[in-house]
Amino acid sequence: MLNSLLSGDYPKSRVLSGVLVAILVGLAFAPFLFSGAAAINTAAKICIFIVLVASYDLLLGYTGIVSFAHTMFFGIGGYGVGLGLYAFGASWGVLAIGILIALMVAVVLAFLIGLLSLRVRAIFYAMITLAVASAFLILATQFSEYTGGEDGRSFSVPPVLRPGFRLFEAPVFGVTINGRILAYYLVFISAVVLFLLALRVVNSPFGRVLQAIRENDMRAEALGYRVVYYRTVANCLAAAMAVLAGAMSAIWLRYTGPDTTLSFAIMLDILLMVVIGGMGTMYGAVVGATLFIVAQNYLQKLMGTASAATEGIPLLPKLLHPDRWLLLLGVLFVLSVYFFPTGIVGRLRGEKR
Amino acid sequence: MPPVLETRDLTIRFGGHVAVDSVSCAFHAGTLTAIVGPNGAGKTTYFNLMSGQLTATSGTTMLDGEDISTLGAAGRAQRGIGRAFQITNLFPNLTVAENVRLAVQARGKAAASLFSLWSRHRDWIDKADHYLEQVNLAGVRDTVAAALPHGDKRKLEVAIMMALEPRVFMFDEPTAGMSVDEVPVILDLIQKLKDEGTKTILLVEHKMDVVRSLADRIVVLHNGRLVADGEPAAVIASPVVQEAYLGQAPKAEAAHV
């Protein structure tokens, strides 16, 4: 059972297993364990980014494709759901059609980018994805009549997912089960299912060919694997998964806009999460996304406290000012890459490189 | 019997340098052809042209009488052309067993299956283990390929091609750099393949005693040109080969002994 669920790909480290179980339990019971909107927001964001980062790991970690277009697919998912619900009203049918259209657009786009450019050298491929993603960002902000431009679009979700909805009259374990909590569980369960699916794909015969291509594409070709075909399919799969992450994000936020889905800042975050977590491990996505988002949300508070505590000492309070959190994160990132080149997961598994 | 593999006026130019120059040659099932020549003669390049790693400037490559010149390396592998490389060409961070299993998988039906479990394809695992045993690598099956000593890497290189179960085997100096006690493993393997009597085997080899003991025929390349082709004893004795191996330019005419 567990073997099938995890596709035989166990964490292979006791500490890592513990960390993963803790994250799973934390996310599964987040509405009951943590109080306040901020905490559940953080938990939902972690779920969404686990899916997004896992899909990116399929590309970067498993296939060795460097793409900067991943937030574009995330955005297509967000806009597909958002614009659909905005224009045609908050029903499950519209939601489903929005996701379906977004999936089709993304897969066609990923297919085209793949076919046109996966034959070229990796660096050119990265440049092409960067150009396409920039073009998409510009389109999304320029066509403001349809997309809401820079402001994005706020919209309603189906009534069951709204704050006003009550599943039960009485609270459960002291928590009122409202539409927001249902929306959270929709996001959480989607994340679990998509992550396990991704784990299955990387442990399938197809997934092993992707690793072979990452390791030595010329030899993979010499064995009879059409590398362009495999890379293109991997591209489409990763794009589809990013679309679903985008849809989850839109449902949760009830908003879609360039800053929450398309921006290059998010692309950078994804890269950091996958590298910190450990490329080519899938579990790295869970650890990386959780750590990064928790740090993003709580580092600033922590730094505020530290800054106040070091009042009077020269320079330190300034360095620890909450506005410098990115600086500190950057330092942490450099240190982690330096000391754990295989990421946290690689480190916990005791791999040397 | 028509040849399995054949090249006609096969040529490739790197800038001004003609690395393979109008080579016409046919290879038949059940024979082992040794391809010899000094360093830089174009032997590896000739292999790369036939197995599809390089695209010819002109000339054609035929498989079973069909022109496969426009087919890429993957297509040629699927049609039964197997290749072992001179410079070991492995999947460095995968284990020895995984390296071979990928070759077995390439010929399997579910090669690109998305949702089946790789570890559940028992037949692939068994077949891979069979080929690992053939080259004495079963003991290191779970070692990462990059961590193998040189000799074992060469053996793995050969095992990967064997696991493809091709009809045409192209060995490019399979024993180069191996210690003396390891060499027989590979040579026995090649001998066994030859004894099957149905395979088309091409072998690039510098060691003349190896060539003499295994080859049914020797083809000599020099400066990208085919300069001799025939019975091993006759080719080795021919002046053109003696001169080529002494490093002097051969006479203008190709010798057909």
Ligand SMILES: Nc1ncnc2c1ncn2[C@@H]1O[C@H](COP(=O)(O)OP(=O)(O)OP(=O)(O)O)[C@@H](O)[C@H]1O
């Ligand atoms: N990709 C390439 N670009 C430019 N020149 C090349 C290329 N590949 C091979 N050559 C040149 O073609 C010639 C033939 O090289 P090749 O490797 O085929 O020789 P070889 O007969 O296999 O030699 P060796 O016995 O040393 O393996 C050499 O002069 C080499 O420098």
Ligand SMILES: [Mg+2]
């Ligand atoms: Mg060579």
